[in-house]
Amino acid sequence: MKKTVITLLITLLSIVFINESSGQSHLKEIKYSQNDFEKNKVSEEVYQLRWHKNIWLPNTKDTLPYFVDDRNYKGIVNYGVTFRNKDYTGFQFLESTSMCFLKIKITKCSYSPKDSIINIEGFVTGHLNDQLKNGKIQNNIELFIGKKTDTLNSYYFGNACYNNIIDKKFVEAKLNNHEIDEFTVLDKFPAFYIKNYSYFSTNPKGPHPFKISGKVNKNTLFVIGSRAHYSEIFDLGSMVYYLNKNRENNQTKKQEEPNCRILMIKNRLVSDIEKEKSQKQEINYYSYTEMAENYILAKQYAKAKEQYYLLYQKYPSQLFARDIHNAIRCAVQSRDFKTAFWWGEKFAYKGAPLPYFNSKIFNGLRKNPQWKNFSIKYDSIYKLSQNKLNLKLKEEINDLVKEDQADYGLTSRKDPKILYETTERVTGKLIDLLKKDGYPSEEKIGCYFIRDTILKTDPDFYVLIKHALQQSPKNLTVLNELLAKNISTLEFDRKRSYIDVGPANSCFHIYKGNLYNSKACGRNDLMVRKVMFKFNNPYTFLMEFGNFIVSEYNAENPKEWDDYYEKNFVFILKLTDDWKSFEK
Incomplete structure (x- = not known):
């Protein structure tokens, strides 16, 4: 009996000892590696940090860090916000945005099951501040450990005009014809905030080492964020409590990302630009003309x-x-005179006078035996087309141009306020005319020619549309809606007009006889060839030469423009040495 009791006692002691040993082992610190963090990374390239420390917020008492998914942000102008200088001088709001990538390196991480505390050490690279040689932006990297709460985050006009881009004393901003301020909400985006968090802030300039500790439960996240950077988010709850995930070997090697990703260029979303490129693959009117050119x-x-x-x-x-x-011209250059005559008859319906064919390129056509019959038939078609023209519409549109130029003329230019009032008045009359008679298309009022032989692709009345776009009168929306219909019916060739060409949105500039390409646009070799062709075009073909302007030389302060082009543009080639006469 005594022997049995002793045996049972030894057995019980062994069980207790084993359990205690097992418990001690369970309470040992657990180490985690970079690979473990990568396996538990979530919501990549989605959120960015919006916090009272790094961006303007309307509620100064709200100190919670918000991580916002603003991938559907349209851009200020695309929300319908309009701007106007209060002194009526020209004003253009251009917005370009990009998001940069943070890279997280974990050098040491331990988790204590005893108190559920995790300690993480490492450093962050890839921050925008490190890429700016003389960056003065104080934009720290913020690290948080805590539980997220989903919410919606309002995007205010003040967010876009961070750092006082718009001075309300001088610039009027409107949305739906109502004046707005920094508290105006433009959009709302999915977001989350972290409450009761552990926190660490790195130095504004690199390197960016960090050391952060926090309590972990099944819903805990480790979030690293900074303004204009994609947040890095790691699911610590999953990493600590679902160990099987850490044992999975399903990591795929990611392609090396650039430091930053451009999202918007001068009010145009890069995603929209890419859509346009894909749509170009669809066959439409301009598919044929582009191929022909x-x-x-x-x-x-x-x-x-x-x-x-x-x-x-x-x-x-x-x-x-x-x-x-x-x-x-293509038919003539192909020595296909029969087709050239056939196309010529089509031109008669556009109101082109017979002297159009006096150009040197048509010498062979005029010597052809069929010329006499062609000219007789052409004259008949031309007279028929003239009888069908809406001469009253043409007269009224020309009168509007005269009214516009009376105040905009170089020798009689009025002050900015009068110019605005003139444009608002003339735009109203133009809208009434479009509603009454429709767009003044080539079929309705004929084509414009210079000395009968040179086709004018941009009629004089285009200046009315350009001034309306520049001045943004109250009735601009109505005008744009009417013109959009005329574009879709191929009455208005806006795509190839000069209307939208200006210094701010031109990819190519010609300065001092040199062709420059804006760094914001990227290289386009085809357009470079087209610009070159414009200056070596003996047969006077009409091409879509791209969005380029000629910048005048500033003799009073040449260094200002020289420095501007060196900083913002890439030199492509020299077009002419005689650039002084070229700019006249």
């Missing part, structure tokens, strides 16, 4: 001629005069 660039006139004929088959009654102008 590319063949012209390559001096493959027969192939260009074929493209214009395909264009005619698809849009027989909607061709713009400039494309007929090119088609005739």
